[in-house]
Amino acid sequence: MKKLIGPFSEILTLSGLALNGAIEDNQLQIIPNGGVIVEHGLIQATGDFETLRRTNPELEIEEVKGEQVLLPGFVDCHTHICFAGSRAKDYSLRIQGKTYLEIAKSGGGIWDSVQQTRAADQAKLTDLLAQRVQRHLNDGITTIEIKSGYGLDTENELKMLRAIKAVSLTSKADLVPTCLAAHLLPKDFEGTATAYLDHVLQNLLPVIKTENLASRVDIFIEESAFDRATSIPYLKAAKAMGFEITVHADQFTTSGLEVAIETGAVSADHLEASTAREAALLKDSDTVAVVLPGASLGLGMQYAPARILLDAGACLAIASDWNPGSAPMGDLLMQAAVMSASEKLSTAEVFAALTFRAAKALSLEDRGTLDNGMLADMQAYPCNDYREILYHQGKIKPGIVWKKGTRI
Ligand code: NIG
Numbered sequence: 001m002k003k004l005i006g007p008f009s010e011i012l013t014l015s016g017l018a019l020n021g022a023i024e025d026n027q028l029q030i031i032p033n034g035g036v037i038v039e040h041g042l043i044q045a046t047g048d049f050e051t052l053r054r055t056n057p058e059l060e061i062e063e064v065k066g067e068q069v070l071l072p073g074f075v076d077c078h079t080h081i082c083f084a085g086s087r088a089k090d091y092s093l094r095i096q097g098k099t100y101l102e103i104a105k106s107g108g109g110i111w112d113s114v115q116q117t118r119a120a121d122q123a124k125l126t127d128l129l130a131q132r133v134q135r136h137l138n139d140g141i142t143t144i145e146i147k148s149g150y151g152l153d154t155e156n157e158l159k160m161l162r163a164i165k166a167v168s169l170t171s172k173a174d175l176v177p178t179c180l181a182a183h184l185l186p187k188d189f190e191g192t193a194t195a196y197l198d199h200v201l202q203n204l205l206p207v208i209k210t211e212n213l214a215s216r217v218d219i220f221i222e223e224s225a226f227d228r229a230t231s232i233p234y235l236k237a238a239k240a241m242g243f244e245i246t247v248h249a250d251q252f253t254t255s256g257l258e259v260a261i262e263t264g265a266v267s268a269d270h271l272e273a274s275t276a277r278e279a280a281l282l283k284d285s286d287t288v289a290v291v292l293p294g295a296s297l298g299l300g301m302q303y304a305p306a307r308i309l310l311d312a313g314a315c316l317a318i319a320s321d322w323n324p325g326s327a328p329m330g331d332l333l334m335q336a337a338v339m340s341a342s343e344k345l346s347t348a349e350v351f352a353a354l355t356f357r358a359a360k361a362l363s364l365e366d367r368g369t370l371d372n373g374m375l376a377d378m379q380a381y382p383c384n385d386y387r388e389i390l391y392h393q394g395k396i397k398p399g400i401v402w403k404k405g406t407r408i
């Protein structure tokens, strides 16, 4: 069905902006008193509401009341929201001064979430995940990447990925699953890191292919997880099997970003430890730099150098990293808004990082702007000026969210 939606005080289309590098607010296309024509879940036209109404008198009108600013739906290109249990204990230790790595060594950390997630059955996990997906959708996040990585054996990694698939069949949000079996060398695996990754390549990834559970593979490259030498053959082998690659890179120490670029990863995520040297490597690559302010806030660490990355010409996306350990809050807009004040990002750069640039990190070209032909994934904020949204640092939420043209 074809319909005209509006009127909106402003439509921010995010049209015509570069995929890479800095963007100024005066480059934003803003349509005042705007309307959108939607058909078959796609945007057919945007423009002045009254003009669209006059020139398309046959169209049904979906009226929007009050002041509203319309944006593309957000894309959260990095989450770990398929988990059971809590790590509140870790957080209380951390704010007393213990580090992430100290807590991991003393029985907390990722391995604790692995125990709690292994103990939940698939139905329980599906239920917990569905609630978190719905919360994100209500916040205007219409596409969500979700990683496994709290199973860390074939059975439990498959359980997680099957839970993600189950939710994707019932939720209106689009879910993009990623296999993160290389999150940590599991404590109960008898053998080296290389032997574990070979085991994943031989036993887990083929089943993921057969059941069509994920088309992306992630690895955590860090002193506490997998090193560069072990990671490269794993990533190359996964790529040869047809998986896209993404990397948890440079969170505490550098080397991950370099591996990501060398292996042709679609994205390198975290980058809190990256410097101008790493940023320069991104300049001529297709790898998206994904920064995760929620992890900086959760760990009390510095932000990734988003300004330096943009000025070096990177394609910068911002994601929530929502997970039970380092980033328990999961409020993507709040995190992006707060980081932008410290990192000095323009509103245009923040919205690009939450929409079409984040879509690029997931190799999705059909969303992230309100151009004609794009998915009608949209959200409207109750204000009359797009600048109000970051100004309120996440406390204004979208009052209306559309997925493929249908109101949630
Ligand atoms: O992206 N850094 C590694 N993995 C997650 C944290 C997972 C956890 O602490 O449970 C992250 O921050």
Ligand code: FE
Pocket: 078, 079, 080, 248, 321, 323
């Ligand atoms: Fe992560």
